[in-house]
Amino acid sequence: MSKNKPATLPPGTAIGGYHIVRRLSSGGFGVVYLAVGADGGQVAVKEYLPSSLATREVGELLPQVQPEKLSLYRLGLKSFFEEGRSLAQISHPSVVSVLNFFRENETVYMVMNYLEGATLQDFIITSRDQRKQKVFRESTIRSLFDEILRGLRIVHQHKMLHLDIKPANIFITDDNKAVLIDFGAAREVLNKEGNFIRPMYTPGFAAPEMYRRDASMGPWTDIYAIGACIYACMQGFPPNEAPQRLEKDRIGLALSRLRGIYSDNLIEVVEWCMSIDPLSRPQSVFALQKELSREGERRYTKLTVAEKLRLQFDTLVSDTKKNVQNVRDATGIGPTPK
Template sequence: MGQARLLGNRYRLDSVVGRGGMGTVWRAYDVMLDREVAVKEVVLPPGLNDAERGVLYERTFREARASARLSHPGVVIVHDVVEESDRPWIVMELVLAPSLQDLLDQGPIEHRQVAEIGLQMLAALRHAHEKGILHRDVKPSNVLITDAGRVVLTDFGIAQVEGDATLTQTGLVMGSPAYIPPERAQGERAVPASDLWALGATLYAALEGRSPYERPDAMSSLQAALSEPVPPARNAGPLARVLDGLLAREPVHRMTAAQAQPLLTQVATLPPPPPPPPMTQTDATILDEPSGRSNRGTDAADTVLDPSEIEGITRHDATEGHPPGRPPSRDPQNRDPRTLLETDWAPPPGRTPHPQPRTPPPWEQPQQSSNWQQQLLPPVQNGPQSGPHGQGERRRTVLIVTIAVILVIAAVLVGAFILRQKLQSDAMAAPAGTTASAAPIATRAATGT
């Protein structure tokens, strides 16, 4: 790269650590402060005129300003912006960690870990929203997870700062179709609840392995977001209520950050599951190796380009009767769709969280849990008959009882046979005795004596 290897006579570019829709991220070294940093190189698409290049420049500096306004452990720190080689470069904190998408490619994640990741992402988004900044591109590949468990939200490349003008141009990033909330898919302006929907879709993907609207191509994902309900998460478990609340279609009915935090905390603090019993040789099974993600021509989880026509380099979204930077309410009762009342979240009226009634799992029915387990588990016996030796004793006892029963039945049959023979012999002897005693009587009657 020649002289471009040393940016601003200070940052030495060493190696590429990632590529995305907005550019390339380098691992670099700050020779002035003697520390490692990350440098994001903004790659400009070919064929842009001066006005379009100016829009991309403005968006790059907006990303740097938005990140620099945030001071939170869940957000990457921006150190500097350098303009060199006819493009801007953003110097950031170097976080060497896999993304949540990398972890998902290795296999499913346990509920407690998903809840902990969601808590840290929620804290970072709440901090950004308090500063008037919307991320607008929350997805697993923009979430880094360190070995120490720190969760870092990256890539504010399409962030929206309250009060700033909206940049509209062909080729500009609008988000990732598989993680775009329904109101954004309909062309409406993003609100804080939009980031919360994307958070719910990210947690959904952590449990199911894919987003609720992931399809083979970007247009299919957008069509699903516009018309299809969110399919129930089969592996939601104790996180089902959080997913139902964050993935509500209407922002006014969506769970707020304050309502989601205690539910995530409750799952994150659950006791770890008991270790599985040791496997015996007869119980051992061969597990299938996890298959990698299939290569697709167009990944619906990738950031795509805005198909809208150029409406000028910049335009102000000013709505009559509303303060700048704040969208008008779509609710007929004139409620702000960005926030909900700080009460327990309830499903939208007339609708249930799932398309079909769902039987609450045992952990939601403490009164019925014992009965449920008693019906499924056989009674456990304690004592000498619980082990292999007890099973042998049981078989011998059954054998002895069976033999005794057979002997008793045989004795009864023999006794009945002997009694029957005796009764028959007595019956035959009785008629003979009667005839002999009657003969003298008949003789005396004939002689008249």
């Protein structure tokens, strides 16, 4: 069997009453297409097609799965189908709308509203490249995540978790609506059941418990990712991934450099959400919403010159140790920095 990525469906392919226009995106677990329905309206169609389990030749409709991977493929298929069924019951402007879901060609398709705009990741990169002191204004961050949390709260009330919240999965529409997209239920089921070489999580945004098979997931898992997304909106880049934080946590140091630029309250909210211990995080979206809405309590700590110099010194020492360790790892020469 070919080790290449499965071939996408060509333009004009008819599935479930929809006609494929073009591929919009693809990842390790599926392909998203722009399609048109019988009424001529545009929709996004997501096809379950995990590249670690299946392949498909150009011009074919049916995925090909090796016999030893078939049970795992079907397990993910069931989870993807159930995800579509659950999302179809949710109607909220900040959650992607599932219009239809169906089985065909030995896989499952999820039909969603076609959104025009850009991802939060696109906006972060654009803002970061302008090299301003603030990547986003605090009022923008609070307003954006107020919208997202309203949608996430509904998701959790339906006994669902997103499990892959990150800037690339927060879509900002052309009419300035923030929408959660690309849920990861099938991804998480396969991670628990199979032995994939590919990671099932997004480094920097995945909570520590997502790296352990025996850990319990809950609202606190998505809340960690929300904190990481706010961090990215403040810093312009993702936080360190969880395994690195378990060895040496530099999140507090990184956030302390932002005091005086962002309010103490917002910085404390991010630290709260990104606690290593799940029990130390907000246990519900409601608890986080309550804290994030306290705009009237904003206070700013202006760092003294001595504190700024100390931060710069700590950063220099930390970076030097890291560089020395990298050289040692690469060459096997030199002592481990203390």
